[in-house]
């Protein structure tokens with residue numbers, strides 16, 4: 001069973017949730033983004049000679065997987081020059097003696113002119129993909145010429161450039177020229193900024209069909225080869241090289257008499273004959289989505305057709321989106337939901353028709369496409385596909401990432417991805433604050449203005465700006481470009497603090513950078529200021545439907561606002577998470593909010609995203625040290641009555657994170673009682689699982705159950721015991737496995753030593769024929785779940801000390817990692833101290849394991865007691881840590897930081913829990 005989960009939880013994954021599958025289309029990684037940023041800008045071309053159009057003929061040798069071709073490039077001289085630089089991949093062979101060039105007679109435009117210009121030679125610039133043609137004479141600015149270059153190259157089997165693939169027993173030929181692979185296929189100006197028309201022809205076997213960006217114009221018999229024809233295609237509109245593409249195969253045109261299509265453009269689907277009956281729904285979906293996008297942009301794309309090719313096995317992470325010719329893998333195309341196809345189709349307008357000038361603006365293009373896809377999908381299905389998680393999935397992960405001490409330090413590949421996500425959320429902010437209408441018309445104007453052209457980020461913001469000023473949705477002294485630039489200036493987000501003066505009915509708003517992970521010693525934070533829309537709601541006039549800001553906090557540290565409500569009336573800022581920032585209040589305002597939400601009537605008046613935000617902000621701010629835990633925990637109390645899954649989403653992360661920071665078992669036990677108090681009512685209310693139900697119900701049942709089991713909820717323990725016993729009683733337990741694997745953890749945690757031992761034996765006798773992932777799961781649970789020291793001691797003794805042959809070094813890594821996420825680091829540290837000499841000897845030549853052992857044994861304490869223990873070890877074993885010396889030093893610093901947190905917060909948490917538990 002696949003469980004949908006948020007991106008942020010992947011980072012904070014609970015150790016016992018082992019089989020999570022992430023299948024949220026909205027968080028899919030894009031290969032393009034990191035590739036775009038690794039492109040070498042040294043390879044950019046001078047601007048002295050520019051292309052006006054291309055005419056390309058290709059003669060593939062389909063048997064030998066090679067091709068030859070001839071390109072005629074019409075060029076214009078923007079400055080006097082004696083040479084022409086263009087891109088040509090070193091895979092492409094060019095014989096410079098065959099290069100020809102002639103001038104175009106300016107008066108008659110005679111392209112057949114015999115006014116030849118002698119080519120001296122052509123050569124490559126070392127280590128670059130640039131090919132330079134040297135001419136005998138200097139060509140003057142304003143001259144136009146035709147340059148003819150014959151070339152040949154290879155058809156690849158990896159999906160780059162011109163490639164071949166197969167399905168069933170047939171072969172197809174295709175191109176994938178993104179990002180800059182066009183110059184693998186023909187010499188050209190391979191940058192998105194050069195948008196010119198293409199005329200294309202290609203030789204193909206008679207029995208196959210060739211598709212191109214534009215429709216077929218005519219086919220003629222090949223003059224020499226009997227079995228071949230030459231297809232000539234219509235001239236394309238001006239377009240970038242990366243959107244050029246063709247596809248040659250035996251796939252058939254999908255025809256369905258039930259479907260009547262509109263005239264411009266015709267959408268045609270190409271597929272295997274056998275697949276046709278699966279396609280009706282998909283075809284209708286594509287046509288419907290096309291119309292929705294067209295409606296949003298207010299214009300068709302300027303092509304007469306779009307071919308959508310369904311390839312059984314396309315070896316690519318994402319579809320190939322040539323202009324007018326989309327290549328989808330069958331699985332992607334037939335996947336449920338609307339988002340993916342919407343996202344791909346939007347690139348036909350934004351990307352192909354209107355194009356970022358250079359790849360550093362590709363993230364903006366992507367963000368606009370993602371945002372509009374979400375907007376259109378939300379409108380089409382009312383949010384069913386996102387399961388209520390748009391935009392929270394992205395938003396929460398940004399809150400976590402940007403509030404770290406070192407954002408993006410752990411997964412550097414995600415950096416471009418998070419920047420694009422942030423951009424998407426800024427677009428969402430503008431869609432609300434400028435109004436959907438101004439936003440949409442701004443985008444329509446943008447497309448009209450930049451069609452067939454390229455844009456930079458500022459061009460886009462300016463289109464939104466001028467429309468909003470015109471509509472009056474933005475005050476004259478504001479500017480969209482200025483606003484958004486503060487949101488992109490740092491890899492950070494702001495937090496706004498609201499301090500009300502209840503007698504004067506005023507409030508002070510302060511902004512600062514939002515930091516969650518301690519310590520908050522980020523350099524230059526004083527300088528970080530944002531233009532922040534202040535969206536205000538007040539208890540004496542609740543209205544959540546407007547996205548219009550009360551005012552903009554104009555990159556000032558602090559402002560005052562007047563006319564706040566009476567002292568017994570709360571206010572809410574940034575409701576519905578319209579802009580991506582958390583909000584803190586004074587304790588009194590928090591208290592009024594938490595009291596209000598605990599009443600049925602109150603909850604009804606605050607919409608789900610806002611309820612979720614209040615809860616999420618409160619505990620994260622407390623976690624960061626900016627709010628008292630007493631106020632934050634008060635804010636969680638309404639969850640007991642909450643029945644909306646959107647609001648429940650952040651609850652599990654909260655329990656996980658706070659739970660982990662409560663090191664002492666006594667407080668931990670109280671925390672577990674509190675968890676049961678919050679979760680049990682909803683869980684008990686959810687009926688038994690039925691075969692057809694909403695996804696969210698299944699998700700919430702699974703999650704509440706896991707957390708309840710871990711907190712020691714009696715019905716769960718009993719159920720687990722039973723299931724475990726059935727396993728124990730089977731005649732051949734090595735070949736069985738409890739179906740619902742989440743029952744293992746409660747048993748290993750609370751069950752007897754004997755039951756735990758039974759699990760360990762299963763690992764040791766694990767048959768080779770079974771899936772290794774099941775063994776891993778079992779081993780993780782055996783190490784990560786127990787709290788009793790005897791179990792941990794036994795595990796460490798067998799696996800580490802005795803080096804039992806059933807456990808590999810990888811297993812040891814896994815065990816140590818799992819131990820640290822439980823509460824077993826005391827046992828682990830004791831184990832290390834007691835067996836110091838033996839262990840040090842053992843790992844002499846295994847520095848990795850030694851470092852991991854020391855790191856795991858010392859790095860995870862949170863209190864003074866732990867600090868003292870680690871300190872003692874360091875003193876006793878001074879000079880003996882070898883490669884792990886810096887690791888223990890780092891551990892000690894971290895514990896010190898954590899101890900500060902624990903000393904401040906644990907007593908408050910404990911007192912609050914005592915108070916709660918005494919009153920239930």
Ligand SMILES: *[C@@H]1O[C@H](CO)[C@@H](O)[C@H](O)[C@H]1NC(C)=O
Pocket residue numbers: 110111112
């Ligand atoms: C150029 O030559 C082609 C073929 O030789 C001919 O069809 C065409 O009319 C000529 N164009 C001009 C403008 O002379």
Ligand SMILES: *[C@@H]1O[C@H](CO)[C@@H](O)[C@H](O)[C@H]1NC(C)=O
Pocket residue numbers: 168169170
């Ligand atoms: C593939 O091969 C099988 C048998 O080898 C044949 O029946 C089938 O028609 C072939 N399919 C195609 C698409 O050629």
Ligand SMILES: *[C@@H]1O[C@H](CO)[C@@H](O)[C@H](O)[C@H]1NC(C)=O
Pocket residue numbers: 256257258280
């Ligand atoms: C046309 O629609 C009818 C009713 O929805 C369906 O039964 C039939 O299979 C469809 N025909 C084709 C060719 O898809």
Ligand SMILES: *[C@@H]1O[C@H](CO)[C@@H](O)[C@H](O)[C@H]1NC(C)=O
Pocket residue numbers: 371374375378428431432435436547
């Ligand atoms: C854009 O704004 C409109 C109107 O305020 C809203 O209905 C829509 O959901 C917003 N789009 C997104 C993707 O948030």
Ligand SMILES: *[C@@H]1O[C@H](CO)[C@@H](O)[C@H](O)[C@H]1NC(C)=O
Pocket residue numbers: 587591628630631634
């Ligand atoms: C939390 O709620 C309790 C009970 O209503 C109250 O006594 C306490 O002051 C609240 N804490 C804060 C910080 O508001």
Ligand SMILES: *[C@@H]1O[C@H](CO)[C@@H](O)[C@H](O)[C@H]1NC(C)=O
Pocket residue numbers: 722725726729
């Ligand atoms: C397993 O076997 C024991 C002893 O034979 C028995 O007492 C117990 O009820 C059995 N448990 C299950 C769930 O079958």
Ligand SMILES: *[C@@H]1O[C@H](CO)[C@@H](O)[C@H](O)[C@H]1NC(C)=O
Pocket residue numbers: 764765766767768805806
């Ligand atoms: C585990 O170790 C024992 C000996 O200690 C050996 O007989 C057995 O084959 C091992 N099992 C596996 C799965 O390696």
